[in-house]
Amino acid sequence: MKPAIIFLVTLFTGIHVFSQYPAALRKKDFNLEDGIAIQGYDPVAYFKQNKAVKGKKELPFAYNGVTYYFNTPENKEEFKKNPAGYEPQYGGWCAYAMGNTGEKVEIDPGTFKILNSKLYLFYNRFFNNTLKTWNKDEAALKNKADANWQKIFH
Numbered sequence: 001m002k003p004a005i006i007f008l009v010t011l012f013t014g015i016h017v018f019s020q021y022p023a024a025l026r027k028k029d030f031n032l033e034d035g036i037a038i039q040g041y042d043p044v045a046y047f048k049q050n051k052a053v054k055g056k057k058e059l060p061f062a063y064n065g066v067t068y069y070f071n072t073p074e075n076k077e078e079f080k081k082n083p084a085g086y087e088p089q090y091g092g093w094c095a096y097a098m099g100n101t102g103e104k105v106e107i108d109p110g111t112f113k114i115l116n117s118k119l120y121l122f123y124n125r126f127f128n129n130t131l132k133t134w135n136k137d138e139a140a141l142k143n144k145a146d147a148n149w150q151k152i153f154h
């Protein structure tokens with residue numbers, strides 16, 4: 001009887017630990033500023049309004065350990081229906097840098113592209129708009145970025 005109890009305790013403990021792992025991993029690998037993704041910009045607005053819109057601290061939602069802010073309650077509810085569909089690619093790091101060198105590079109939330117219903121963010125400072133460079137060789141950079149992100153995230 002005692003081995004059965006030990007087995008069950010071990011099983012439930014293992015399940016709990018593994019269910020928490022993705023959230024901890026995402027927090028470690030995602031581009032977060034004070035625990036907030038996309039520097040507080042609303043991920044749904046990129047798709048609905050085709051522009052970067054700052055979210056409100058009063059409208060947060062955490063998805064697997066990553067917190068997003070939303071500009072409207074409607075955007076928050078929309079995100080809840082399909083969070084993976086609205087999250088930025090590569091953990092919110094610069095898509096160009098992820099494809100070019102595999103590095104996690106900061107982004108400018110106002111420099112973005114929606115490609116195949118996915119949000120890609122880019123670095124854009126000091127006369128260096130990486131979206132322009134991305135557009136010149138998008139297919140190859142995207143393939144490399146996908147592969148590099150898999151190495152980092154998995």
